[in-house]
Amino acid sequence: MTQASIIDGKAFAEGLRGKVAELAAKFEPAAGRKAGLAVVLVGEDPASQVYVRSKGKQTVACGMASFEHKLPEDTTQDVLLALVDQLNADPLVDGILVQLPLPKHLDEQAVVDRISPSKDVDGLTPISTGRLALGLPGLVPCTPLGSLMLLKDRLGNLSGLNAVVIGRSILVGKPMAQLLLGENCTVTIAHSRTQDLPEVVRRADIVVAAVGRPEMVKADWIKPGATVIDVGINRLPPAEGSEKGRLVGDVDFADASTVAGAITPVPGGVGPMTIAVLLRNTIVAAHRNADLALAEDAI
Numbered sequence: 001m002t003q004a005s006i007i008d009g010k011a012f013a014e015g016l017r018g019k020v021a022e023l024a025a026k027f028e029p030a031a032g033r034k035a036g037l038a039v040v041l042v043g044e045d046p047a048s049q050v051y052v053r054s055k056g057k058q059t060v061a062c063g064m065a066s067f068e069h070k071l072p073e074d075t076t077q078d079v080l081l082a083l084v085d086q087l088n089a090d091p092l093v094d095g096i097l098v099q100l101p102l103p104k105h106l107d108e109q110a111v112v113d114r115i116s117p118s119k120d121v122d123g124l125t126p127i128s129t130g131r132l133a134l135g136l137p138g139l140v141p142c143t144p145l146g147s148l149m150l151l152k153d154r155l156g157n158l159s160g161l162n163a164v165v166i167g168r169s170i171l172v173g174k175p176m177a178q179l180l181l182g183e184n185c186t187v188t189i190a191h192s193r194t195q196d197l198p199e200v201v202r203r204a205d206i207v208v209a210a211v212g213r214p215e216m217v218k219a220d221w222i223k224p225g226a227t228v229i230d231v232g233i234n235r236l237p238p239a240e241g242s243e244k245g246r247l248v249g250d251v252d253f254a255d256a257s258t259v260a261g262a263i264t265p266v267p268g269g270v271g272p273m274t275i276a277v278l279l280r281n282t283i284v285a286a287h288r289n290a291d292l293a294l295a296e297d298a299i
C-alpha cells in the first residue's frame with residue numbers, strides 16, 4: 001500500500017511569515033509607522049478566543065501592530081458598526097478582520113459590507129468578492145489563497161486539472177473555486193444538495209474539503225494519486241477522562257492517506273496558512289494604504 005506525502009502547511013506558513021516580517025521591517029521606516037491589523041471578536045466563544053490570541057502573537061512577531069477589540073455577546077448592531085467606522089478612519093489600521101460567525105442577533109453581511117475595501121484583509125466585502133470574480137487584483141480570502149499556495153507549491157501548473165471543491169461558503173468554498181478557475185482548472189463545486197458526492201469527488205485530481213463534517217471524506221472517494229486539501233477544523237467530543245477532544249479535518253486522514261498522492265494534515269495544514277496569509281494581506285494593504293510600491297511578485 002502506498003502512503004500519501006504529507007503537505008506541511010505549518011512549515012510553509014513559517015516561510016511566508018518570514019517574508020512578511022522582512023517586508024514589515026522595511027515598511028516601518030518608509031511609512032513612519034508599523035503596519036497594523038485590527039481583529040474584532042464579539043462574544044466569548046472559546047475556540048475563537050484562542051484563534052484571536054494566536055493571530056495577535058504572530059502579528060507582533062512579524063513586526064506589525066495588533067489591535068484587539070473584544071465586545072460582549074450582547075453588543076448591538078449599531079455599536080459594532082460604529083467600531084468598524086472608527087477602524088476604517090484610523091490611519092494606524094491597515095487591515096480589519098471581524099471574526100465570524102457573529103452572534104445570531106447581528107447582521108453579518110451588513111457588518112462585513114461596512115469594512116473599507118482598502119482594509120478588507122479577509123477579502124469578504126462585495127468589492128473584494130467582485131474583483132476576484134472578474135479576475136482583477138485585490139485582497140483574496142486567506143484560507144483559499146493559502147490552500148492555493150500549497151497546491152501550486154506541490155503541483156506547479158494546475159492548468160487542465162479536475163478540481164472538486166466541497167462547500168460553497170463565502171469564506172472558503174466560493175473563493176476557492178474562483179481561484180482554481182483562475183488557474184485554468186475544470187472546477188466542480190459540491191454542496192449539501194449534490195447527488196452522489198463520492199462519485200463526483202472520484203473524478204478529482206484536486207479535492208478541497210471545506211464542509212465542517214468530521215472525517216466525512218473517505219479513501220474510496222479519492223482518485224489514486226489525487227492531491228487533497230483538508231480545510232475542515234472540527235473538534236471531536238473529548239475521550240473519557242480528558243478535557244479536550246481531538247482536532248480533525250473533513251477528511252478521514254488515515255484512510256485517505258492510503259490512496260491520495262499528497263494530503264494536508266489537521267492540525268498543521270491549512271490552518272497555519274490562513275493566519276500567515278492574513279498577515280501577508282495586511283502588509284500588502286499597508287503598502288497600498290501608505291502609497292508605497294510593492295512588487296507584484298514580492299510575496
Ligand SMILES: NC(=O)C1=CN([C@@H]2O[C@H](COP(=O)(O)OP(=O)(O)OC[C@H]3O[C@@H](n4cnc5c(N)ncnc54)[C@H](OP(=O)(O)O)[C@@H]3O)[C@@H](O)[C@H]2O)C=CC1
Pocket residue numbers: 143166167168169170171172173190191192193194197210211212213231232233234270271272274
Ligand atoms: N483551516 C482554516 O483556516 C479554516 C477552516 N474552516 C473550517 O472549514 C470548514 C468549512 O467552513 P465554512 O466554509 O465556513 O463552513 P459553512 O458551514 O459556511 O459551509 C459549509 C459548506 O459545506 C456544505 N455541506 C454541508 N454538509 C454537507 C454534506 N453532507 N455534503 C456536502 N456538502 C455539505 C454546505 O452546503 P450548503 O451550502 O448546501 O449548506 C456549505 O456549502 C469548517 O470545519 C470550518 O471550521 C473555516 C475557515 C478557515
Ligand SMILES: Nc1nc(=O)c2c([nH]1)NC[C@@H]1CN(c3ccc(C(=O)N[C@@H](CCC(=O)O)C(=O)O)cc3)C=[N+]21
Pocket residue numbers: 050051097098099100101122142143233247266267268269270271272274275
Ligand atoms: N472572518 C473570519 N475569517 C477567518 O479566516 C475565520 C473566521 N472568521 N472564523 C473562524 C475561521 C476558522 N479559522 C482558523 C484559522 C486558523 C486555524 C489554525 O491555525 N489552526 C491550527 C490549530 C489550532 C488549534 O490547535 O486549535 C492548525 O490547523 O494547525 C484554525 C481556524 C479562521 N476563520
